[in-house]
Amino acid sequence: MPEPVFTPVNLITGFLGSGKTTLLQRLLADPALADTAVLINEFGEVGLDHHLLERIDDTMVLLQSGCLCCTIRGELSMAIRDLHSKRERGTVPRFRRLVVESTGLADPFPILSTVQADPVLRHHFRLGNVITTVDAVNGLGQLARQVECTKQIAVADRLVLTKTDLAEAAAADALVERLGRINPSAPLWRAAEEPIDAEALLSHDLFATAGRSEAARRWFSVELGDGSAEAGDRNRHDESIHAFALAFEGPLDWTLFGLWLSMLLNRHGDRVLRVKGILNVADAAAPVAIHGVQRLVHPPVHMAAWPDDDRRSRLVFIVDGLDRGLIERSLMAFLQAGPQPPAAAFRPSLQPTL
Amino acid sequence: MCSLCGVLGGSGHWTDAAARPGIFTRNVDSPQRRRERAHRIACASRVLAYYGLTLSDWQASSFVLSTATGKTELVEDLGHLWAAAERLLGRPCDPLDPDLIVRLEGSGLHD
Known part of the structure; x- marks a missing residue:
């Protein structure tokens, strides 16, 4: 066929x-x-x-x-x-x-x-x-x-x-x-x-370039590559719409992530203007790219390979008035709450520099 | 069918993406689909317990969401789960609720 x-x-x-x-x-x-x-x-x-x-x-x-x-x-x-x-x-x-x-x-x-x-x-x-x-x-x-x-x-x-x-x-x-x-x-x-x-x-676009690691690297380096601390400074508190990036170690449980994101978008979809990410999914050989606009999430794309040596999961949010720290904590709490963690030692940790 | 809108063929949540080239999904074959459903119910139950709700499988096609007093609703996928939970509870289910986060941080790997 x-x-x-x-x-x-x-x-x-x-x-x-x-x-x-x-x-x-x-x-x-x-x-x-x-x-x-x-x-x-x-x-x-x-x-x-x-x-x-x-x-x-x-x-x-x-x-x-x-x-x-x-x-x-x-x-x-x-x-x-x-x-x-x-x-x-x-x-x-x-x-x-x-x-x-x-x-x-x-x-x-x-x-x-x-x-x-x-x-x-x-x-x-x-x-x-x-x-x-x-x-x-x-x-x-x-x-x-x-x-x-x-x-x-x-x-x-x-x-x-x-x-x-x-x-x-x-x-x-x-x-x-x-x-x-x-x-x-x-x-x-x-x-x-x-x-x-x-x-x-x-x-x-994301779908067309997912298989090409060079394009994907460019896609993420913009958000996460240079001077993440500076990126934090740019997000002034007087503007409610701002972007931020999260990165975390270790493979994540796809089901828990789906549960968390669908719950977040159900309640705050109109304030999550964008979410993009490359995820290190437990038991998946290659990374998975996700891409959402408000309540709409595109079908997750299976990337051909990692764009670089960095194996961390990375997520970029553009939000309207939502607290970054709370989003981080909430995601971590969900990922740790699973009944069957993918690996015994799995405990995702945030990178303080981002 | 989208159970909220009654649109035929409307369902298509991203966590249940149809298997096709380039798309990541746990929807490839029947054993994988069943395994994912069981895992999803177990994961969701951890969160739903905070609200006193339970989730179970219905014929491997839908989920049954119930309150402690027996109020029940059928839900199609994760896209409808939280809207249905909020309807049954009469209050929002917010993943950014600090009390929920504290509860989840206290559970998890230890039990």
């Missing part, structure tokens, strides 16, 4: 007027993206000329008494199903990637959850990188006023800073520093100054 093929879905998000459509226009000009289908929420002033462009209406369905993981945007789900159906019937070209451009005011979570929770879509599509555009002129003000703006940045896998040619250098630098505090792991492009590398922006 042939292996199933999952079409990656990229989300382009960003606040109103932050340059989403302009970025999309530049990306679509790249020959590498010739086989990409695009869904957009609204036609703006920037004209897009692409043979696979469809419109979705912006309505959202929260099912009665439903859990948040099943928040499905009905129109988006239907639009993607329709595209899939047309592709299978051969009435549209066989696209190999789908890009969804959201409205500027949208919380990105329901869009991601639609792709992962929809009973049809989840067998044919998988989530790819989330790209967030940030306006260098108005970004700091939007961050101060709009909570959606911060969420869009926190869920990003890639950040694109736009309009840097119009902004004062000092303001742009302050914004970059702020973005680094909210989401230190997302690489940042300055759209006005650098050529856009469509491949790096869209394709190098």
Whole structure:
């Protein structure tokens, strides 16, 4: 039986007027993206000329008494199903990637959850990188006023800073520093100054790079590599949204970890904006990468090999107002509370430097 | 079916990911699935004991969550376990609750 093929879905998000459509226009000009289908929420002033462009209406369905993981945007789900159906019937070209451009005011979570929770879509599509555009002129003000703006940045896998040619250098630098505090792991492009590398922006996602240790090392070194003490200093207490990293020794019990994370996300899912990790799972030969956005956790990826000699489990959180010390203690308490520890001497210990 | 929403095929918690290339799961074959269910019940019971709740297997397809007085709910997977526990208890189940953490720190490997 042939292996199933999952079409990656990229989300382009960003606040109103932050340059989403302009970025999309530049990306679509790249020959590498010739086989990409695009869904957009609204036609703006920037004209897009692409043979696979469809419109979705912006309505959202929260099912009665439903859990948040099943928040499905009905129109988006239907639009993607329709595209899939047309592709299978051969009435549209066989696209190999789908890009969804959201409205500027949208919380990105329901869009991601639609792709992962929809009973049809989840067998044919998988989530790819989330790209967030940030306006260098108005970004700091939007961050101060709009909570959606911060969420869009926190869920990003890639950040694109736009309009840097119009902004004062000092303001742009302050914004970059702020973005680094909210989401230190997302690489940042300055759209006005650098050529856009469509491949790096869209394709190098967790799933695609899990087998490649070089890419995975880069992925983690950003959060954990240099100066972790400095990273702690950056997390000022006056900003409720901040990132932090945990690392711990010894193989962990997958079941206990799943129990803990599902309990944490059930109660605090709207305040855990991101969780990413590489885990040393007891009785698994290779590391396991996990990746979650609010209440949504991607299927865990079995990595081909460890990215480096470090065999510690590592977790990176971006949280809104949650106490880092309590999260550490809670996780350790759960991991030690199992009825059958994987090894007799197993007692995970935190690394004080992180 | 997602037991909260009634959506057919809605279940698909990440701890029960379908076995496919590149995905880590304990859902590969029947013995492994059964072993994982038994271990999961044992682990969850340690935490649920704090709330006076018990968890047991139901036909290797769902779990039965009960209070000490017999109030019972069927839960599909870990994604629904905590929401169901909170409904039965009428109060939140918070892993960051310092009392729960102290209780777990005091149990564990010693018994």
